[in-house]
Amino acid sequence: MNPLHNLNHQQRPLDVICLGRAGVDLYARESDSSFTEVTGFDKYVGGSPANIAVALAKLGAKPGFIGCVSDDGLGRFVCHYMRTQGIDLAGMKTIFGGARTSLAITEMRADQPEVVIYRNNAADIALQPGDIDVDYIASARILLVSGTALCGSPSREATLLAMEYARQNNTLVVLDMDYRAYSWESPEAPTIYYNLAARHSHIIIGNREEFDVLEYLDTPAADDEAVKARYLQNPTEVVIMKDGAKGSTTYTHDLIFRQGVFPAEVQKPFGAGDAFAGSLMYALLNNYSLQDAVAMGSAAAALNVSGRTCTESMPTFDELISFMAKNEYNPKPVG
Numbered sequence: 203m204n205p206l207h208n209l210n211h212q213q214r215p216l217d218v219i220c221l222g223r224a225g226v227d228l229y230a231r232e233s234d235s236s237f238t239e240v241t242g243f244d245k246y247v248g249g250s251p252a253n254i255a256v257a258l259a260k261l262g263a264k265p266g267f268i269g270c271v272s273d274d275g276l277g278r279f280v281c282h283y284m285r286t287q288g289i290d291l292a293g294m295k296t297i298f299g300g301a302r303t304s305l306a307i308t309e310m311r312a313d314q315p316e317v318v319i320y321r322n323n324a325a326d327i328a329l330q331p332g333d334i335d336v337d338y339i340a341s342a343r344i345l346l347v348s349g350t351a352l353c354g355s356p357s358r359e360a361t362l363l364a365m366e367y368a369r370q371n372n373t374l375v376v377l378d379m380d381y382r383a384y385s386w387e388s389p390e391a392p393t394i395y396y397n398l399a400a401r402h403s404h405i406i407i408g409n410r411e412e413f414d415v416l417e418y419l420d421t422p423a424a425d426d427e428a429v430k431a432r433y434l435q436n437p438t439e440v441v442i443m444k445d446g447a448k449g450s451t452t453y454t455h456d457l458i459f460r461q462g463v464f465p466a467e468v469q470k471p472f473g474a475g476d477a478f479a480g481s482l483m484y485a486l487l488n489n490y491s492l493q494d495a496v497a498m499g500s501a502a503a504a505l506n507v508s509g510r511t512c513t514e515s516m517p518t519f520d521e522l523i524s525f526m527a528k529n530e531y532n533p534k535p536v537g
Contacts, residue, residue, distance in 0.1 A: 215341045216290060217487050218258055219266040221364055222251035222348030222380070223326035224280050224294075225304030229511055233310045233469070237318075240309065246511045247283045248306055249326070250380045250476050251348040257480025257502065257516040259287040263487060266342060268293030268334065268364065272325045276303040283513075295333050301325040310510065312468040319384065326350075329357040334364045340371035344483055347377050347403070349412075352395040353385040365402045369437075378479050379408035381415050393418040404437050407479055409444040426451070426458050442482075442496065444475065452496050461496045464504035464529055473512035474503035481522065485533070494533035501526045 227248030230240040247256070251269065258265040267289055271277030273296050280303060281291060301323050309315035329351070339345060345368040351361040368375045377399050386392045392415050400406050400416065414422070423429045430453050433441045441453040449462040481502035485495035502517055505525055509515025517525070526533065 214343050216266045217263040218344040219342040220251040220255040220346045221268040222351040223249040224252035224269050225249040226276050228307040230310040247513050253476035253512045254480045255289045256513045260516045261484040261519045263484050266290035270295045270297050270325045270328045272303045273298050297328050301328050327354045327357045329360045331360045331363045336367045339367040344374045349379040375403045376405040377403035379412040381412045405440045407442045464501045466504035466508045468507045473506040477502040477506035489535040
């Protein structure tokens with residue numbers, strides 16, 4: 203089963219447009235050291251939608267991006283790097299004034315590293331509805347929406363408008379919930395807007411905590427059938443619930459299946475979800491079954507947490523397939 207088969211997905215200039223934040227990550231140079239001991243940091247592009255766009259580009263897809271960065275050195279660095287990766291930035295806007303490109307500074311630990319986030323007056327939240335070009339949305343087969351883009355206005359309204367344009371132009375919508383508690387003003391707000399976005403999404407991806415957020419104002423879905431009944435409403439065809447080291451469970455109208463994790467020497471706990479989403483979409487775009495696509499996402503996640511950064515540790519297609527073969531899994535395109 204591949205949800206793209208149910209859509210009119212004729213050839214389009216772009217495979218996936220990722221919408222949301224693109225920022226800068228500063229990674230500690232020393233492993234297993236606290237901030238008080240670290241002597242320096244290395245600079246990379248970060249932010250979940252940007253990471254996903256890089257993942258797609260490294261696999262060989264044609265990604266685009268919608269977002270905002272500040273008119274400064276960090277914003278220019280982000281745009282320069284993304285262009286070198288082959289990401290189309292026709293939807294990227296540079297803004298002036300006090301808003302700033304997001305910055306994350308992190309320890310390098312396999313388990314529970316401290317991460318300091320600077321998102322006061324974040325540039326990505328300044329995305330306006332007027333910045334959303336219906337023709338740009340129509341140029342892609344998939345629109346990937348990051349849930350963090352819903353955490354404030356005007357980005358919230360711009361994101362919902364992009365999803366409506368996707369519906370009008372038969373562009374499949376993937377919602378990666380990307381929940382960050384510090385971005386929201388109350389526990390109720392993400393529940394309201396995530397549920398609104400979920401009702402306009404063909405594929406919903408999240409971890410157990412994120413589905414708990416969706417269910418904050420309602421009775422939790424207690425078992426597999428309850429999950430299907432709650433979330434598999436038109437147009438939603440696929441729900442993927444990740445659960446850390448336990449792997450993931452995928453729900454469709456016709457089947458439920460579980461996928462375990464691939465072995466990894468973990469360097470850091472972040473980046474896995476972005477690698478998963480990018481590889482999943484790449485696989486679906488290239489006619490792999492949903493089961494193989496989820497497995498490819500899981501393998502990419504293992505490879506990413508084995509590396510020292512998010513973007514630079516996204517695998518190429520050959521690296522991904524080779525790693526899976528070593529683990530006795532050989533995905534094959536259908537047809």
